Amino acid sequence: MKDFYFDCAATTRRKPAQVREAMINFYDHIGCSPGRGGYECSLDASRIVLNTRLSMGKLFNFDKTENIILTHNITYAMNMILRGLLKPGDHVVTTTMEHNAVIRPLNDLVKNNKIEVDYIKGDAQGYVSAEAIKDAIRENTKAVITTHASNVTGTILPIEEIARVVEETNAFYIVDGAQTAGSHFIDLKALPIDIFAFTGHKGLYGPTGTGGFIIKDEAAKDMDALIQGGTGSISDRDFQPDFLPDKFESGTTNTIGIAGLGAGVDFILDKGIVNIYNKKKSLTEYFLRKLEKVEGVTVYGPKNSNIQTSTISVGIKDVDLGQISFMLDDQFNIMTRSGLHCAPYAHQTIGTFPEGTLRFSFDIFNSEEEVDYVIDSLNKLLNA
Amino acid sequence: MKDFYFDCAATTRRKPAQVREAMINFYDHIGCSPGRGGYECSLDASRIVLNTRLSMGKLFNFDKTENIILTHNITYAMNMILRGLLKPGDHVVTTTMEHNAVIRPLNDLVKNNKIEVDYIKGDAQGYVSAEAIKDAIRENTKAVITTHASNVTGTILPIEEIARVVEETNAFYIVDGAQTAGSHFIDLKALPIDIFAFTGHKGLYGPTGTGGFIIKDEAAKDMDALIQGGTGSISDRDFQPDFLPDKFESGTTNTIGIAGLGAGVDFILDKGIVNIYNKKKSLTEYFLRKLEKVEGVTVYGPKNSNIQTSTISVGIKDVDLGQISFMLDDQFNIMTRSGLHCAPYAHQTIGTFPEGTLRFSFDIFNSEEEVDYVIDSLNKLLNA
Numbered sequence: 001m002k003d004f005y006f007d008c009a010a011t012t013r014r015k016p017a018q019v020r021e022a023m024i025n026f027y028d029h030i031g032c033s034p035g036r037g038g039y040e041c042s043l044d045a046s047r048i049v050l051n052t053r054l055s056m057g058k059l060f061n062f063d064k065t066e067n068i069i070l071t072h073n074i075t076y077a078m079n080m081i082l083r084g085l086l087k088p089g090d091h092v093v094t095t096t097m098e099h100n101a102v103i104r105p106l107n108d109l110v111k112n113n114k115i116e117v118d119y120i121k122g123d124a125q126g127y128v129s130a131e132a133i134k135d136a137i138r139e140n141t142k143a144v145i146t147t148h149a150s151n152v153t154g155t156i157l158p159i160e161e162i163a164r165v166v167e168e169t170n171a172f173y174i175v176d177g178a179q180t181a182g183s184h185f186i187d188l189k190a191l192p193i194d195i196f197a198f199t200g201h202k203g204l205y206g207p208t209g210t211g212g213f214i215i216k217d218e219a220a221k222d223m224d225a226l227i228q229g230g231t232g233s234i235s236d237r238d239f240q241p242d243f244l245p246d247k248f249e250s251g252t253t254n255t256i257g258i259a260g261l262g263a264g265v266d267f268i269l270d271k272g273i274v275n276i277y278n279k280k281k282s283l284t285e286y287f288l289r290k291l292e293k294v295e296g297v298t299v300y301g302p303k304n305s306n307i308q309t310s311t312i313s314v315g316i317k318d319v320d321l322g323q324i325s326f327m328l329d330d331q332f333n334i335m336t337r338s339g340l341h342c343a344p345y346a347h348q349t350i351g352t353f354p355e356g357t358l359r360f361s362f363d364i365f366n367s368e369e370e371v372d373y374v375i376d377s378l379n380k381l382l383n384a
Numbered sequence: 385m386k387d388f389y390f391d392c393a394a395t396t397r398r399k400p401a402q403v404r405e406a407m408i409n410f411y412d413h414i415g416c417s418p419g420r421g422g423y424e425c426s427l428d429a430s431r432i433v434l435n436t437r438l439s440m441g442k443l444f445n446f447d448k449t450e451n452i453i454l455t456h457n458i459t460y461a462m463n464m465i466l467r468g469l470l471k472p473g474d475h476v477v478t479t480t481m482e483h484n485a486v487i488r489p490l491n492d493l494v495k496n497n498k499i500e501v502d503y504i505k506g507d508a509q510g511y512v513s514a515e516a517i518k519d520a521i522r523e524n525t526k527a528v529i530t531t532h533a534s535n536v537t538g539t540i541l542p543i544e545e546i547a548r549v550v551e552e553t554n555a556f557y558i559v560d561g562a563q564t565a566g567s568h569f570i571d572l573k574a575l576p577i578d579i580f581a582f583t584g585h586k587g588l589y590g591p592t593g594t595g596g597f598i599i600k601d602e603a604a605k606d607m608d609a610l611i612q613g614g615t616g617s618i619s620d621r622d623f624q625p626d627f628l629p630d631k632f633e634s635g636t637t638n639t640i641g642i643a644g645l646g647a648g649v650d651f652i653l654d655k656g657i658v659n660i661y662n663k664k665k666s667l668t669e670y671f672l673r674k675l676e677k678v679e680g681v682t683v684y685g686p687k688n689s690n691i692q693t694s695t696i697s698v699g700i701k702d703v704d705l706g707q708i709s710f711m712l713d714d715q716f717n718i719m720t721r722s723g724l725h726c727a728p729y730a731h732q733t734i735g736t737f738p739e740g741t742l743r744f745s746f747d748i749f750n751s752e753e754e755v756d757y758v759i760d761s762l763n764k765l766l767n768a
Contacts, residue, residue: 003425005416007416007417007423007426010416010417010419010636011415011416011417011636013415013416013425014415015415020411020412023407023411024408027404027407027591028404031395031397031398031399032389032391032394032395032397032719033391033394033395033592035394035721038709038710038713038719038721038722039391039709039710039712039713039719039720040713040714041387041397041719042391042719071456072455072456072460072593072635072638073635073636073637073638074635075611075612075613075614075634075635075636076456076460076611076634076635078613079610079611079612079613079634083610099613099614100612100613100614100615100619100622101612101613101614101634101635102613103622104612104613104614104622104623104624104634105611105612105613107622107623108608108609108612108623108624111623199636201636207411207638207640208417208636208637208638208639208640208641209456209593209594209637209638209639209640209641210593211635224492225492226463226467226610227459227460227463227489228459228463228484228485228488228489228492229459229462229463229483229484229485229486229488229489229726230459230483230484230485230488230726231484231726232726235484235723235724235725235726235727235728235740236724236728236737236738237728238484238487238488238491238728238729239488239491239492239495240488240492250459250460250463250485250488251456251457251458251459251460251485251595252394252395252457252459252583252585252592253457253592253593254456254457254591254592254593254638254641255592255593256591256592256593256641257592257593257638257640257641325422325423326422326423328423329422329423329424330424335416335422335423335425335426336423337419337422338422339619340619340620341619342613342614342615342616342619343619344619344620344621344622345622353620354620356619
């Protein structure tokens with residue numbers, strides 16, 4: 001039976017064919033660790049890592065490929081950034097729309113009396129304005145951190161405007177791009193974003209075990225390396241190198257994953273990110289229009305594909321959402337995610353805490369026919 | 385032309401067939417993130433992660449699978465352990481035979497005035513006795529950290545004896561098993577080792593992007609979570625969960641890698657770790673005997689397969705080792721690694737700093753015929 005996968009905000013499941021090919025090619029024909037000097041296949045591995053950085057640089061219009069840091073996933077990236085950058089006494093401005101990958105490390109730093117954090121509350125649709133961010137910035141604000149888009153409601157935050165606001169202060173601007181990298185063009189040359197964090201296994205179509213961040217020089221200098229160890233470089237030194245990417249990349253990299261990530265990014269470059277954006281936008285519009293007509297369903301978030309991603313959260317009157325999510329899979333092979341999506345403050349913000357929402361998230365491999373099937377199935381379930 | 389891969393101490397390159405199969409099976413038929421509840425393929429992903437933990441538990445005779453923590457690699461594991469466990473004022477005992485994955489985070493903690501470290505110097509063969517460790521332990525020693533075997537000389541340290549010594553104190557004993565996991569039986573039920581760190585892509589035959597640590601309850605309670613974020617559990621909480629493995633596993637796991645790692649460990653269980661140990665031991669003996677007869681070559685380390693792994697470091701009179709390593713690859717397709725192997729203190733200990741050594745490291749997929757070819761090639765190069 002055909003699968004209907006609507007959990008792309010967690011992980012994209014259908015990947016472009018070249019991702020599989022790149023991984024198998026690495027596995028079968030390279031299979032060793034990148035290294036400086038040494039034997040040919042080690043150089044091949046280094047070349048693959050470099051190519052992935054070059055593709056990432058193209059996608060985000062960012063020339064300094066050595067400033068593209070590859071990590072295990074975006075959660076590791078966020079911890080490396082927050083714990084590496086924030087010092088005792090620092091103040092942080094963030095929003096209630098963040099994921100636990102940001103909330104939990106920040107609250108841990110607060111608990112240990114190291115920093116202060118202001119969470120700017122989103123409106124009923126999950127939106128936070130640049131003005132609200134501006135008003136919260138203080139003399140000792142070291143960093144402003146916002147998601148680009150909520151993983152619960154799909155709400156897109158105005159990162160361009162926030163970047164301009166933060167640029168006027170001493171703070172660094174950190175963007176969590178988990179939900180937008182690969183489908184929204186983010187011009188890191190033009191925009192004063194200091195650190196852009198991404199995950200590899202969602203919109204970039206890489207496998208799990210990949211992610212990272214793109215960091216500008218000033219922030220990189222200020223940021224300590226949380227993870228230290230062997231870098232294959234200046235091995236005579238018993239301290240971490242201070243050049244990039246080595247400062248922030250220790251231990252054997254997930255080279256097979258990085259090979260897949262590079263192929264995923266190349267797919268996006270070939271396809272054109274604007275085309276990907278438009279395809280998702282149009283499907284989001286279609287889905288939103290159809291959902292409006294399902295009785296008993298409340299759609300949260302902007303309900304406007306101009307200002308939201310292809311992630312749609314709903315509530316349903318008088319039913320248990322976990323049960324509906326289970327039945328959608330069990331009876332109709334439709335995969336969704338219900339609950340709090342590791343973003344408790346976002347649900348508090350939109351009024352769906354602690355019961356959560358039922359989330360549909362999709363990508364270019366989904367179709368209007370699939371959306372029709374989802375809507376039909378929902379109707380069948382709710383009118384059964 | 386056939387490849388002769390002798391860099392297994394960095395990454396094993398030839399993996400058992402079932403590792404490739406497990407990864408492709410995950411990629412083609414599962415492809416989603418593990419989660420609590422939710423749809424069927426997400427449960428399949430959870431099951432695969434659990435199976436890997438179960439296999440790991442079998443291999444190391446350790447029942448509490450939730451205490452088996454999976455990370456990006458052993459370097460991440462070591463940073464999570466050291467930075468999570470060590471508090472200001474703590475004292476650490478370690479050895480000069482450690483990898484930079486231990487040295488660099490420790491020295492960073494020292495630099496920030498947080499801890500004190502004593503490096504116990506190995507003897508000329510890289511050996512450190514349990515007595516020397518015992519003598520260095522103080523009232524405030526929080527942890528003793530030793531490698532199980534040097535990645536430079538293959539020297540095996542007496543972890544059983546050290547464990548008994550540390551057991552009599554208040555310190556935790558942390559073992560770096562990067563070079564031995566998968567070929568040396570380590571009985572974590574019988575031995576008072578508090579934390580055993582491993583990497584997935586060496587002797588355990590998993591892919592890159594895998595590694596972790598097995599931690600006992602007392603240490604787990606004492607250790608803070610360095611990496612915090614979404615765990616898929618108690619998502620209503622804005623602090624990290626305190627139960628295992630969630631406390632130390634945040635963000636989307638490298639599930640495809642974990643599938644491969646599980647298959648690698650199952651291969652070892654099927655084959656029998658004693659058989660793997662014996663095969664490597666016999667090949668090490670063979671290699672050592674052959675090397676003795678190559679003129680101009682100095683073998684470092686124990687030169688005794690009873691007390692060393694299948695890693696052999698050599699110096700060669702009057703030649704540049706990097707050049708020899710390059711020529712071995714270029715002319716004979718033999719892959720080795722020359723230099724300092726991210727272990728500067730080990731080279732200082734055995735007297736090969738800063739020029740380093742030429743390292744041959746191999747596993748059960750190598751053969752006596754391959755060793756013969758390496759020896760022939762070395763002779764040809766040195767007598768050319």
